[in-house]
Amino acid sequence: MILKNKVFKKGSIVLLILLMLTSMVVGCSKTATNEDATVADTLELKETTDAEEPVIIRLTGGDYGYPTPFQHYPRGPGGYKMQLVFDSLLERDENGLIPWMAKEWEISEDGLEYTFTIHEDIQWQDGKPLTMEDIQFSFEYFEKHPPVWNPVTMDGKAFVEKIEIIDKDKIRFTISEKNVTILEKIGDVRMIPKHIWEAIEDPDAFQGEEAVIGCGPYLLTNYNKEHGTYEFTAFENYWGSKPVVEKIQFVPASDEVLAFENNEVDLASIGSDLLARYQGDSRFKIIQNPGFWGYRLLFNMEKKSIFKEKEVRQAIAYGIDQEELVEKVERGAAIVASAGYLPKDHIWYNDGVKKYPFDVEAAKERIGDRKITFQLLTGNSNTEVRIAELIKISLKEVGIDVDIKSVDTKTRDHAINTKDYEVALTGHGGWGSDADILRERYATTVQAGSSPSSNIIPGYENEEIKALAQQQLGETNVEKRKKIIFQLQEIIAEEVSFLPLYNTTGYTVYQPSKYDDWMYMYDHHTVSHSKLSYLQRK
Amino acid sequence: MFFMIQERFIKIRSYIITFLCIITLNFFIPRLMPGDPFTFLSAEEGQIHTTFSYEDIQRYKSYYGLEQSLGRQYINYINNLFRGNLGYSIAYKEEVVTIIKNRMVWTLSLVVAAIFFSSLIGVILGSLSAYKRNTFLDKILYFDLIVLSEIPAFLIALLLLFFFSAHLKLFPLSGGISHFTAFTSFGEKAYDVLHHGTLPLLALILTRTGTFYLLTRNSMIHILEKDYMRTARGKGLKKGRILFLHGLKNAIPPVVTRIFLSLGSILGGAVLVENVFRYPGVGSLMREAVFLRDYPLIQGIFLIMTLLVIVMNYIAEILYKKMDPRVS
Numbered sequence: 091m092i093l094k095n096k097v098f099k100k101g102s103i104v105l106l107i108l109l110m111l112t113s114m115v116v117g118c119s120k121t122a123t124n125e126d127a128t129v130a131d132t133l134e135l136k137e138t139t140d141a142e143e144p145v146i147i148r149l150t151g152g153d154y155g156y157p158t159p160f161q162h163y164p165r166g167p168g169g170y171k172m173q174l175v176f177d178s179l180l181e182r183d184e185n186g187l188i189p190w191m192a193k194e195w196e197i198s199e200d201g202l203e204y205t206f207t208i209h210e211d212i213q214w215q216d217g218k219p220l221t222m223e224d225i226q227f228s229f230e231y232f233e234k235h236p237p238v239w240n241p242v243t244m245d246g247k248a249f250v251e252k253i254e255i256i257d258k259d260k261i262r263f264t265i266s267e268k269n270v271t272i273l274e275k276i277g278d279v280r281m282i283p284k285h286i287w288e289a290i291e292d293p294d295a296f297q298g299e300e301a302v303i304g305c306g307p308y309l310l311t312n313y314n315k316e317h318g319t320y321e322f323t324a325f326e327n328y329w330g331s332k333p334v335v336e337k338i339q340f341v342p343a344s345d346e347v348l349a350f351e352n353n354e355v356d357l358a359s360i361g362s363d364l365l366a367r368y369q370g371d372s373r374f375k376i377i378q379n380p381g382f383w384g385y386r387l388l389f390n391m392e393k394k395s396i397f398k399e400k401e402v403r404q405a406i407a408y409g410i411d412q413e414e415l416v417e418k419v420e421r422g423a424a425i426v427a428s429a430g431y432l433p434k435d436h437i438w439y440n441d442g443v444k445k446y447p448f449d450v451e452a453a454k455e456r457i458g459d460r461k462i463t464f465q466l467l468t469g470n471s472n473t474e475v476r477i478a479e480l481i482k483i484s485l486k487e488v489g490i491d492v493d494i495k496s497v498d499t500k501t502r503d504h505a506i507n508t509k510d511y512e513v514a515l516t517g518h519g520g521w522g523s524d525a526d527i528l529r530e531r532y533a534t535t536v537q538a539g540s541s542p543s544s545n546i547i548p549g550y551e552n553e554e555i556k557a558l559a560q561q562q563l564g565e566t567n568v569e570k571r572k573k574i575i576f577q578l579q580e581i582i583a584e585e586v587s588f589l590p591l592y593n594t595t596g597y598t599v600y601q602p603s604k605y606d607d608w609m610y611m612y613d614h615h616t617v618s619h620s621k622l623s624y625l626q627r628k
Numbered sequence: 629m630f631f632m633i634q635e636r637f638i639k640i641r642s643y644i645i646t647f648l649c650i651i652t653l654n655f656f657i658p659r660l661m662p663g664d665p666f667t668f669l670s671a672e673e674g675q676i677h678t679t680f681s682y683e684d685i686q687r688y689k690s691y692y693g694l695e696q697s698l699g700r701q702y703i704n705y706i707n708n709l710f711r712g713n714l715g716y717s718i719a720y721k722e723e724v725v726t727i728i729k730n731r732m733v734w735t736l737s738l739v740v741a742a743i744f745f746s747s748l749i750g751v752i753l754g755s756l757s758a759y760k761r762n763t764f765l766d767k768i769l770y771f772d773l774i775v776l777s778e779i780p781a782f783l784i785a786l787l788l789l790f791f792f793s794a795h796l797k798l799f800p801l802s803g804g805i806s807h808f809t810a811f812t813s814f815g816e817k818a819y820d821v822l823h824h825g826t827l828p829l830l831a832l833i834l835t836r837t838g839t840f841y842l843l844t845r846n847s848m849i850h851i852l853e854k855d856y857m858r859t860a861r862g863k864g865l866k867k868g869r870i871l872f873l874h875g876l877k878n879a880i881p882p883v884v885t886r887i888f889l890s891l892g893s894i895l896g897g898a899v900l901v902e903n904v905f906r907y908p909g910v911g912s913l914m915r916e917a918v919f920l921r922d923y924p925l926i927q928g929i930f931l932i933m934t935l936l937v938i939v940m941n942y943i944a945e946i947l948y949k950k951m952d953p954r955v956s
Contacts, residue, residue: 163720164678169676295721352801500663503663507667596674
């Protein structure tokens with residue numbers, strides 16, 4: 091019996107050693123990823139690209155839908171893939187809107203008429219010329235059949251009253267009321283060929299080769315739904331800036347960093363932990379993404395009336411250590427959000443707004459004798475649960491008890507939509523959008539399900555914010571509008587009707603020898619989403 | 629004869645009732661979950677999403693027939709189902725049948741191969757273990773296979789990915805086939821598919837072999853103690869003949885049943901493994917469909933899975949009766 095036990099122990103030890111060896115080998119490979127000195131030994135780097143060779147870029151794929159304005163998915167970057175094929179009147183570069191299909195435009199003094207002059211010799215990818223009728227048709231078709239990314243409506247209503255073709259290269263849009271965001275919206279509408287789409291009654295089900303004929307710089311040459319692969323090839327008769335990248339291929343990757351290390355993709359998003367591996371090595375370039383993606387804390391003042399008191403909201407803002415969230419959850423790859431909402435990287439960020447550093451005394455002072463407890467609803471991702479746990483710990487210090495409820499994303503979104511929460515943690519992009527986002531976030535009404543319209547922040551109303559938000563919408567003088575936006579941010583920061591927590595600023599690494607013309611759009615956090623990244627620029 | 633027909637009728641009736649219950653549950657459970665396919669207020673970190681306006685959501689609901697009462701939708705679903713129409717995926721914007729067909733090929737290949745190899749290895753090792761009961765070989769096999777079968781499939785998959793793909797670079801990191809590659813022959817393409825499928829398959833085999841091993845070992849131990857086995861040994865038959873011809877023949881029926889019944893649990897493991905390797909199967913699709921509340925796709929996937937499991941149960945039952953006449 092003793093002998094048998096010994097044999098059993100021996101067996102166990104052998105297996106344990108085997109398991110440990112496996113772990114060590116895996117561990118070694120992981121350790122190596124943190125040591126800068128070993129990069130050269132472990133990587134098989136590509137040779138410097140010959141200038142004559144066509145540039146082929148490989149990026150992390152995944153199925154985001156057939157890249158037509160109707161078929162790409164509402165989640166993920168499918169819309170940016172669609173934009174490679176379908177052009178618009180204006181584009182975005184690092185600094186703002188730039189002329190694109192429209193080489194110039196005029197806005198009437200009353201701000202109601204927008205006249206665009208269109209480049210000549212623009213042709214569709216099937217060889218037919220683009221006409222003003224195509225542009226008019228695109229707008230009218232999208233009004234009748236809203237695309238997934240829908241710039242032809244505002245607050246659910248179409249804003250273009252009339253479209254007139256002035257000349258063979260001029261088109262005029264008349265809008266119903268003055269609105270400074272209209273130029274961006276008109277400029278963002280994708281052009282679709284009338285000769286193809288006029289016969290299509292159900293664009294949501296329209297697939298096939300004809301559905302992806304646009305006038306953009308790239309042709310869709312391969313798409314596989316189940317594998318999540320796309321291949322875009324430069325359109326040789328493109329009317330505008332010549333594509334520098336001959337082919338953009340999207341391939342599935344189990345892990346983007348591993349795929350980058352194995353030269354399977356040419357660009358990877360990395361966190362702070364991997365920075366040391368690539369820093370100081372001339373073969374790699376690291377760029378920090380602007381903080382246009384962030385988390386915020388929503389207060390439901392209808393359900394929990396104590397949040398109607400500004401002092402309570404401010405106490406929570408002081409009681410959450412946002413620096414700690416940035417350090418512990420994001421390992422430093424984030425910035426503390428502005429209480430005035432527009433993040434630090436936004437072109438109209440106001441640095442003078444009220445700030446809420448972690449301050450136990452300031453929080454306690456504002457709480458006074460009140461006994462505050464609430465349930466914090468969060469998604470079930472690791473990051474969100476960690477944020478919630480840290481919030482719970484820091485608020486405990488100031489005397490606020492938090493009960494965390496973690497659910498899946500759709501359940502959380504549903505709860506927010508139906509106002510079935512006390513405090514909710516949510517994360518999303520779009521923080522770099524036009525400053526009108528302040529009106530959308532703080533001063534609009536929404537309709538959820540069949541319920542009547544109500545304020546976007548449940549139980550909260552601020553006439554001053556509403557008035558300013560409306561005023562900026564009609565202010566065509568840029569400097570004056572900027573002043574209003576700055577004022578709005580100050581009031582919003584003072585009010586903290588919801589609490590922006592932090593904006594993520596991860597890193598992107600690539601090999602400049604392979605391709606080095608990556609560009610961020612002025613309002614977006616992902617470099618590979620910019621169409622201009624792949625085109626020749628002056 | 630009459631009793632046999634009656635028994636078969638009862639059996640078929642019970643399968644039909646099971647099927648009807650399941651398609652009803654498939655219809656109602658996803659719709660009772662909070663959320664809907666069109667409301668997106670948040671995204672995974674760094675990702676983007678579109679928040680539809682109220683008007684857009686109403687339009688989409690009307691387009692997909694979701695504005696109707698649940699009862700009406702259920703009747704439509706049953707009507708369409710019996711016409712062979714599984715519906716149109718809201719999230720993937722394609723016929724559910726097409727989506728499942730294109731992906732099921734990958735998953736079924738993986739699952740069938742995993743069942744075949746894990747049962748084969750499990751039966752051989754289980755028989756050896758039983759024959760060499762309480763020896764070093766038995767102990768080590770028992771311990772190792774139990775440990776492996778208790779480790780979640782995704783963890784094994786991750787270890788295999790890091791070690792064989794990332795570190796040794798022997799296998800591809802992800803996917804089911806090399807993309808944007810012109811294969812010169814069918815053989816080359818087949819090799820590429822096998823090359824991509826090896827690690828996901830290995831992960832499933834490693835986690836599933838333990839079950840078949842244990843079952844075979846226990847069944848075999850029971851058989852080896854029978855008088856006719858002692859007689860076989862007394863007759864001086866060769867070890868292999870005793871073990872595999874006399875022993876295994878009698879020990880195998882419960883194992884065969886388990887092989888067919890294990891389809892459901894292996895499919896569950898495949899979901900996790902496919903996610904790790906970005907394998908283009910139905911597993912990752914199922915996760916996404918639930919996550920996105922894509923009702924027609926959830927219904928379609930679970931319907932196919934239900935049918936597969938019911939058919940497998942039926943086959944297992946018939947085979948067991950054939951192999952062990954005492955059951956009949």
